[in-house]
Amino acid sequence: MLLVLRATARGVVATEISDEGEERAETVIAESDLPAWVAERERARPRWVWNDTARWYPPLLAAGVRVERCVDLRLCHAILRNAIASASSALATAERDGWDAPAPVRAAAASDALFDLEPPPDDDDPVAEWRRQRDAVAAAGDGGRLGLLLAAESVGALVAAEMRHVGLPWSVAEHDRLLTEHLGPRIPNGRPAKLEALAERLREALDAPALNPDSQPDLLRALQNAGLRVESTSKWEVRELDHPVVEPLLEYKTLSRLLTANGWHWLEEWVSEGRFRPVYVPGGVVTGRWASDGGGALQLPKQVRSAVVPDPGWRFVVADASQLEPRVLAAMSGDRAMARAGQATDMYQGMVDTGAVETRQQAKYGMLGAIYGGTTGESGRMKPRIERAFPVAMAYVEAAARAGERGDVVSTWLGRSSPPGEGLGYDETATDVQKRRTQQRAAAWGRFTRNFVVQGTAAEWALCWMGSLRRRLWQMGSGPLTQRPHLAFFVHDELLVHTPATLADEVAAALRESAAEAGRLLFGGMPVEFAVSVAIVERYSDAK
DNA sequence: TCGGAAAGCGCC
């Protein structure tokens, strides 16, 4: 059964639709009664259908209501609009409309006074949109892959809202302690003592008394005036120099970064009541990966992870999908030799053991090159060997690269399609310079599409992993979400669960079982192991 | 004075 929610000027209209698609009943509910109404109906385990999870779900969570399933119409629409598999559907061939617009700015999810001043505009008809999507999926003829993708995308939206709701446990005291230890005590609008001392050492080493090390042009000039041949101030270039300034400069960069990106200001802005609550943006990256909006959640430096501390009596169970992208490539390309290497817990070691390459290092750089399109250095050198050892997998990514270079669209395993390449062709009137530029653009776009199919499929696997885990975690406890084991953090191929210590072992097992289930769901019988490393810890930084 | 671009660096 489906329950479609729609905001109107007279209240929330809920339309019940049977699994066969028949409309049954329509109910009008006052905004304030919605959580209780949803909680009551949730007992029948409906699939909730709404335009944006980020709009409907946070108020429900705030009222203590958790739902099992949903359809996020806007996220699903975006997939169907672009997917090759649904290209001939009514949805994809229709003019662009409100469903193609980005989600409206989140209506201050934390605020209780939602629509005090003016009534919300009526939502576009979600029932009609749901039918359009159902028809597009049914006609895709792809063995159900798009349908699975839409379900995975939607459950991801639920997880994103739930993770923001529960937050990542964060020790302000520990964070402040580590900042003070590394930087010195906080100085409002100024450099803490240790950072200023480093700045002073830079000025001395470069004989530049007025140097502001935060200014790149200033710093570059000072380096050059000191006789150093550098073209930028970047760390990889500085590291190569032989000069007394190198050590303090690299340290300055590291500490300055800590201060500006994750210092006291960040702490005040993003951590409250012992929780870091970033905004996760499912589908925020073209490949299908999540993005984040504010707080830099997906770039949380290892430096500050010691401040991530569970509640008393609770633990973190941290799981990392090892070598996810190579495993995904083995499975989606159907490369048996690569799959065999992927049965090892350490896939790179597996490549050595099956005789494909000589060292683990070679395996790693070789795969990086295959997936990212590297042509130089170690990964370039490894390419012929990788091609010999895993011809099917390499042909798969090469085909994706060639398609991109031509301007063709490529798709992930479940059918998310890349944007079309633009400006990749030229005619005979083009000058040599124009031709060369176009070729460079085409090569770059080929690297993008090569990576797209792998990165995007890995993102699909991760969504399935999360969805499977979410269901298992919910069954492990009772009461509201915050009292059961729950997902608290996610970074592309890594999950962090916050759990009562007594359930930590059970959670660890669930993380492994969910990974295996995600592999089966996507790739069926392909004998690729999706190995996960799991650690039960009392600080995030203690996980590997 | 404001805002976008670029540099640089953190994460996967």
Place this chain on the structure above:
DNA sequence: AAAGGGCGCTTTCCGA
């Protein structure tokens, strides 16, 4: 040691 793909954030610079 970096390279190749994808991001977000902060600072400074520079032009409108």
